Amino acid sequence: MIRRLVIEDAERCVGCQSCMFACTRREGNASLEDQRIHVKSLGGVARGFTVIVCRACKDPSCMYVCPVDALQKREVGGVRLSSEKCIGCGRCVDACPFSAITMDSETNKPLVCLYCGYCMDYCAYGVLGVEKV
Ligand code: SF4
Ligand code: SF4
Numbered sequence: 001m002i003r004r005l006v007i008e009d010a011e012r013c014v015g016c017q018s019c020m021f022a023c024t025r026r027e028g029n030a031s032l033e034d035q036r037i038h039v040k041s042l043g044g045v046a047r048g049f050t051v052i053v054c055r056a057c058k059d060p061s062c063m064y065v066c067p068v069d070a071l072q073k074r075e076v077g078g079v080r081l082s083s084e085k086c087i088g089c090g091r092c093v094d095a096c097p098f099s100a101i102t103m104d105s106e107t108n109k110p111l112v113c114l115y116c117g118y119c120m121d122y123c124a125y126g127v128l129g130v131e132k133v
Contacts, residue, residue: 003115004056004076005037008129013049015039019119019128026118034104036113051127054078054100054113062092062101062112071112083109 023035038052056078063071063079070085071092088108093101101110117130 003117004078004131005053005113005115005117005120006129006131007051007053008126010051010127011048012125013039013051013127014125015041015045015049016124018122018124019051022119022122026116034102034106034111036111037119038102052098052100054096054115055098056113056115061095061097062110065091065095067091071110074115078115079112081110081112083107086110 017032017039019037020032020035020039023037024031024033027034036053040050040052042048042050056074056076058077060071060073060077060079063073067089068085068087070082070087071079072082074080086109088103090103090110092110093103101112103109104111115130120128120130
């Protein structure tokens, strides 16, 4: 089943960062480094938080700027990375309109959402969801 992570209601986010921890834990890390989802304050608790993650664009700008075709478009939106092709230029980071791509500090390869939905299970506030398409 092909899946796509969606933000159900960002206004419910309390900034606990559980989703961020879950994302790194999924890959065996216990820090807040190199996660594929980010939560940022909008300027104080009263203003809330924003959740930054790949929106699975149907026409992904990150893919078009890659000089070595390391990002392949998924049929349902979003991209898949071929790490072996990637040269770590970071153009995809700059191209994403949602700032959803960051570079892995160790591998210098982009971190793009894997659309697995693991983080969703750790959000107690129903901010995240997964669409099966
Ligand atoms: S990483 Fe950014 S540009 Fe690429 S598919 Fe996701 S949201 Fe779109
Ligand atoms: S960092 Fe890798 S995936 Fe991103 S544009 Fe450069 S070569 Fe392509």
